[in-house]
Amino acid sequence: MVKVVLKEVSKYFGKVRAVDNLNLEIKDGEFVALLGPSGCGKTTTLLMIAGIYKPTKGRIYFDNEDITDLPPKDRNIGMVFQSYALYPHMTVYNNIAFPLKLKKTPKHVIHEKVVKVARLLRIDNLLDRKPSQLSGGQQQRVALARALVKEPDVLLLDEPLSNLDAKLRIYMRAELKRLQKELKVTTIYVTHDQVEAMSMADRIAVMNQGKLQQYAEPNILYDKPANIFVAGFIGNPPMNFIEGSIMEVNGEYYFDSGVFKLKIHRSLGEMISSKTEEAILGFRPEHIKLVTTKAPNAIKGIVYVVEPLGRDMVVNIKVNDTIIKALASPEIQLTPGQQIYIILDERKIHFFNKSTGEAIV
C-alpha cells in the first residue's frame, strides 16, 4: 500500500534504450496497466521497480522514499514473472509458502494462507505436484499465488494471464480485479492485450520503444489519444487513418485527402491549420455511419470484404487505394463491390500532426 513514483528513469543495455526517460506515478492502491507492443520495455520497467535492474538514470520512490538502491528483498514486492519462474525443485505448496518462510511466519499460519490462496486460484488440488507436472496455465496461477500470499505492498504482474484459456482468463480478470480492490494493493499489470488493460486498470500507461506515450484513464485513452501510436493501439479493430491536408476555400475549411474532400467546422479548421498543413485524419470503425445513398459530406467507397463477428460485423471499404474498416450492425445487407457512403461524426474524429504524430484534436 504505497505510492510508486518513477522519476526520469532510463535503462540502457549497451546501445539499446529499453526504457527511456520514464515518468510515472502510481497512486496508493491504484491498478495501473503497462500496455505496449513486444519489446517496448514493460518487463524492464517492472524489473527496475522490483530492484532487480538498477536504472541507468533516474530515481524510483515508494511513498516519497528513494528506494532506487534498496535490494529487492526489502521492498516487499510480489511479482509474477512472464516465464512464471517457479522453483523447479519445490512442490507447488512449497513454492507458494517460500516467501512466507523467508518472513519467518509460523507454520500453521503459512498453511492457512497457502491453502486459502490456492483455493482462490483453483489450484488447491495441485499442491503436492512439482512445477514440471503442471500445465502452463496452472503454473501461471501458482506464480500468482506465490506473489499474492505474502500480501505485498506492490504487486507486479508480467502478463499473468497470457496462458489461460479464454473462459478462465475472464474469470481470473474479474477475480484479480476484485482481489486488488479488496487488498488495496498498488498493482502494476503488464500486458499487450488492450482489452485486458481497458477492462481491469484504473489507469493505463501506453509505452512504445521505451518511451511513455500516454498515461491516462481507459476512456480518455480511447476518446482523446495523445498521438497516432496510442490511437492505433487502443481499440479493436484499430482506428482508420487517412493522410491529407487542410485547405480553406471561401472561408470554409476542408480536409483534402486527394481523393475526397471533407468539410470541417471553421474553428476546427483554423486550429489545425495554425499548427500544421499536413494532417492525418483518424476515426474509429465504431463511429462510422454507413448509408447506401448519396449524402452531403459523405465519403464514397466500395464494399470490399465483410467480416461477420456475430454481434456486429466489420465492413472493409475501399476508398480509392485505402481500406477503411467500419463496424456495422449485421442487419444491413452488403455485397462486395457495392457502392457505399461513409458519414463521419465531426465530434468523434481526430486529427494528428503528420510530422510529429501528436494529436491536434
Place this chain on the structure above:
Amino acid sequence: MLSLPRYRIESRKTKALLRSIIKYLIVIVVAVIPLIPVWIMYLWLIMQSFSPKVNLGIIPLGFTLNNWRFLWSPLKMGLKTYPNIWPITINTLLIALGVSGIVVLISTLGGYALSRMEFAGRTGMMKFIIALHAFPSVILLIALFIILNKLGLYGKGYVTLLGITLVKAGLEIPMASWIIKGFFDAIPWDVEWAALVDGCTRWRLWRSIVLPLVLPGIGAISIFSFLSGWSEFLLVFTYVKDEAYYTLPVLIYHMIGEYKMVDWGLLAALGLFFTIPTIIFFSTSQKLLLRIYVGGVKG
C-alpha cells in the same frame, strides 16, 4: 496418402521394418561388440580372484577366498612382504576425498562466477580453462617437484600426500568448473530473481534455490574427482618414496613389477578391490552421470 494402392503401403511398411532392423544391427556392431573384450576382462578378474585355477581364463574350477587373504593378513608376493593393505587404502581414500572436497568447493564457486557474472576476459578465461585441461600432468612433474619441495611438501609422509592432493585437485578443477557451469547455465535468471523478490538474501538464494538445482552436477563432479584421486598414479609414484605412504595404484604397480613370481590370483583380487568404488558409483549413480551429458534443470 489414403488413395495410395494397398501394395505400396505394404511395401513401405516392409521397408520401414527393414530400416529399423538395420539400425539395430549397426548399433550392435558399433556399441556392443567392442565392449565384449572389456566384459571378458572383468569376468577374467572375478574368476581369477575367487578360484584356485581357471580354464581358458574364464571357466572357474572350484572356489577359494585364498586370493583375498590380503584383507586380513600381511600382503606377500614371492619373497617380499608389502605394507598392510588397510593403511594403503586409507592413504588412497584420503587423497580421493581430499581431491573431491577441494574440487567441489572451488569448482562450484568458480562455475557460478563463470556462468552468472559478466567480467572482462570471461570468454578468454573459459577457453584457457579448457586448454589447461589438455595438459597431462607428466609435463608438469619437474616443475611440481620444485614447487612441492619449496613449499616443504616433499618427502614428509602425509604432508607429501597433501601436496599431491592439492596438485591433483588443481588439475581437476578446470574441467569440473566447466561441467558445473553447464548446470548453473540451466537455471533461468528469472528463477533467481523471483527468489530475490520473494525476500531471499544472496546467501539464502544460494542455499535454498541455486544449490538444490545444481546438486546433480555437484554429485557428478564429486564422483569424477573422487575417482580420479583414487586412481592417481603418476604423482604418487614420482613423489612418494616411503612404502608406508603408497596408494593402491602404486602398490599394484610395484607388485606387477615382481614379474618373476607374479601371483595372478592375488593380483586379480587386488585389482577388483581397487575397482570397488568405481563399481559402486557407476551402479548407483548412472542416472546422475547420464544427466551431465543431457543437462538441464528439471523438477
